[in-house]
Amino acid sequence: MAVVLPEETTTPLSTDHVEPAKPAGKKEHKLARALLYVILIVAAAAMLTPFFWMIMSSLKEANAVFSVPVQWIPEVFVWQNYVDIWTKSDIMTWIGNTMILSVTVTALQVLTGSFAAYGFSRIKFPGRDVLFLLYVGTIAVPWQSYMIPQFILLSNANLSNTLWAIILLQAFGAFGVFLMKQFYETIPMELSEAARLDGLSEYGIWRRIMLPLSIPAIASLSLLTFVNTWNDYLGPLIYLRDPSLWTMQLGLKNFVSSLYDVDYGVLFAGLTISVLPIAIVFLLGQRYFVEGIATSGMKG
Structure with missing residues (x-):
């Protein structure tokens, strides 16, 4: 006498609600990159500040170059210096x-x-x-x-x-x-x-x-x-x-x-x-x- 086993039924998994896995450390990578940009900008500003002061001083009157406090932008641009x-x-x-x-x-x-x-x-x-x-x-x-x-x-x-x-x-x-x-x-x-x-x-x-x-x-x-x-x-x-x-x-x-x-x-x-x-x-x-x-x- 043959015994008939019931067929196995498999229910397909639904992929409608499966979210793709996010790359590990992506957020940290963006933060590190942003921090690097900030450091580079600050370093560039620190290196360019003396040149900016030199150019602005070339457009000042003689008595205003070493004024205290420092006057970064001259009140009157003295082009006559050049x-x-x-x-x-x-x-x-x-x-x-x-x-x-x-x-x-x-x-x-x-x-x-x-x-x-x-x-x-x-x-x-x-x-x-x-x-x-x-x-x-x-x-x-x-x-x-x-x-x-x-x-x-x-x-x-x-x-x-x-x-x-x-x-x-x-x-x-x-x-x-x-x-x-x-x-x-x-x-x-x-x-x-x-x-x-x-x-x-x-x-x-x-x-x-x-x-x-x-x-x-x-x-x-x-x-x-x-x-x-x-x-x-x-x-x-x-x-x-x-x-x-x-x-x-x-x-x-x-x-x-x-x-x-x-x-x-x-x-x-x-x-x-x-x-x-x-x-x-x-x-x-x-x-x-x-x-x-x-x-x-x-x-x-």
């Missing part, structure tokens, strides 16, 4: 000398740094790594420790009190070699080997392959060198004694002849003008600067 800095000082000469030094030193550092970096990264020779470490190690040596023998050397060569002294001092830099070498190592070695098979010399590989591929690193090195040379004060102070050779920083310092007899509104107008070229150069090259710094830290 006219006076052009007429009462030799600012055109200062800007011209600073521009000559900055552009020349930047071009030489890019040329020498990229060329030396190619040798350290692509050409094998005995003692290469040791020589590179010794060369990069000079970055840790402060300039003040050897500036006196350097001054004696340039003075004996009759280069003191000339722009050539500053150019020769800063035409070579270990930092530029290090930066460019790190970037070159991200470029595949196969490109250099293929170029050699095609008959290119090492100079041709450097000029036609490595340099075009290194635009971000070159832009980073150019920006850093330009800013350092433009803002340099100690070098021109030591070597440039003729007023016709003064740079922007040295000229503005000598413009303050007396702490009690200086128009600080006019002085701050000159300081604002001295910052403008750096701001323009950085705004134009910031994309390449960030990319060059980021990729120079990677090794392919």
